[in-house]
Amino acid sequence: MKDILKNGIILMLYAAVAGLVLGGIYVATKDAIAKADLSAKLKAMEEVLTDYETGQLMVDKQTIEEKVREGGQEQVKEMEYNGVKGKLFLPYYEFKSAGKEIYVLVGAAPGFGGDVKVMASFIKENGQLYLHMIRVLDASQETPGLGAKIMEEEPQKRFSNIPQTGLEEGVVVDKDAKDRPVKDKMHGVVKTSDIMTGATITPRAVANAINIMYSYLKGHVLGGEK
């Protein structure tokens, strides 16, 4: 009994020292971690808010930073689209620029090894909504050389400029097009099989994440129910 107590106290002392050291490191790195997370988010947001024709930002950097800071801590909402479970990361961000309403959302859907997290900008202009651009934030669990290629510029570009008709039908990759015309974004079909040979699950996850974001945008934001 005496030994058990002695060992327990010694173990507690070691745990207390470890806790103190970690507390110190946490305090010392807290700001740098927040800064790193924020700059990663800002970088992605600036990319989806860039006009791909002019290469110019549609919203100034300061406004983007203010909105992100106002948004605060990220909340996760479980969602489902056509039987596929996914996640939506709230808050969403709303910007106004030269007669355009821009919505930036972050969603995720299961890929090959884990969730593929995607940021997307939707633009409402002259009463028409379209998906402007996406940026894959995290595909670290996907297979390098195969699914992880989704982090490259070209596959992500394929998901840009999808009109509302395509969003309504649901975005799919060309392998899942079935009777829809392949390579036709009007019908929500995105061709990825030529640049992502051997990897269908990852681009499919991106398509599912887009569908989840669109269904939230349609139902909760544009539909009036906030």
Add this chain to the structure above:
Amino acid sequence: MADKNESMAWYTFKKGITSENPTYVQALGMCPTLAVTTAAINGLGMGLAVIIVLTLSNIIVSLIRKAVPKDIRIPIFITVIATFVTMIDLLMHAYTYDLWKTLGIFIPLIVVNCIILGRAEAFASKNPVHYALLDGLGMGVGFTLSLFLLGSIREILGNGTWMGIHLWNFKMFMFILPPGAFITLGFLAAFFNYIKIKREEAEKKRQQQAKAQAQKA
């Protein structure tokens, strides 16, 4: 005496890289070895994180070895290792964000990497600090080189790139998938064990010749 100490120190360091290589000879830490080596840079990043944790935990375990009761040495070693891993996780998140994202779950899993607990238990808890430091460094460097080699082969054959640099268009996807990891690891382990056996045979032969010469004399 100084020479003996020096050679002992050198042996303590180099055994982790060659004769007692944790990956190819001791077959320790197989889970991260197989999982993260899909690209050379991942192997290098994981290896560097392990060098830091292994060296620091070896130093601390050696320093506290006389103040650790035998019955609770394992939970204490794990506490020390987990503290360093959490420190590395926080520091990488703060200052090397991209690498931290790439390594993902494998950083927290360093806590249960059997190389680290194995060296704490088998070496650091029984030896003075400077040897524990050299052992940690040597094993860490050995682990890093193993992961880097495995990652390089898999990336070159499976993706046609090395450290992200495009080499050619020829790709055998199997090498970046789990079967490719097992096959490559198997060939490398066979190669390193073949060298080890040949060395041991040569050493045995040399000793027999020396013995024969001594008998003749």
